[in-house]
């Protein structure tokens with residue numbers, strides 16, 4: 001597994017609020033879940049992991065590499081999958097989108113095409129190679145986005161609410177993929193069934209990690225917070 005370290009890492013918006021209090025954590029478990037209410041700071045926390053956001057205080061290290069000092073190196077280690085796959089599917093067709101991910105690792109176009117086709121087949125998208133990404137269903141688009149991120153074999157996959165837009169069948173398909181990975185998974189989700197399958201769960205509330213432990217206790221902590229918020 002990789003070693004993700006947050007060392008007093010926090011984020012304060014310039015002339016604005018602190019959106020993540022300084023946080024110190026070492027993540028070495030294979031499947032790490034993150035839960036918390038809307039606007040609590042979950043996305044901010046995970047965006048630090050591949051420097052989509054830089055900490056304004058402290059540091060984030062992935063296998064010893066400082067994410068802010070060497071974002072390109074950290075992005076090779078940490079793949080990021082967004083809630084809305086439209087945010088990361090940029091090419092017209094499915095095969096071209098996976099090829100885009102492979103452009104550095106596979107320089108030869110014919111070989112790159114073959115590898116991309118193999119990956120699409122592995123993700124249940126055989127026969128869709130030349131389909132427009134806009135013609136895919138939501139679940140297929142999310143699988144394609146995952147295929148693109150994982151094509152370059154990152155050591156860590158960060159998935160920020162990857163099943164939020166999906167129906168039950170597609171949620172199950174994507175969950176199979178996520179929990180079948182050999183890589184380390186950092187999963188932000190409101191789906192507590194998925195969170196239950198994690199090894200360690202962080203609960204985020206009001207811009208800080210307020211609980212860190214095994215899933216059952218984390219979920220009951222989260223439920224208590226939600227109940228208190230609705231009183």
Ligand SMILES: Nc1ncnc2c1ncn2[C@@H]1O[C@H](COP(=O)(O)OP(=O)(O)OP(=O)(O)O)[C@@H](O)[C@H]1O
Pocket residue numbers: 013016017019036037038039040041042043044045
């Ligand atoms: N650039 C920014 N400037 C000001 N506030 C910001 C900025 N980015 C995020 N925030 C605020 O920080 C808080 C945390 O946002 P974040 O996206 O991390 O929450 P979240 O827990 O992922 O929420 P959700 O479950 O709704 O996706 C929110 O109140 C958000 O409005």
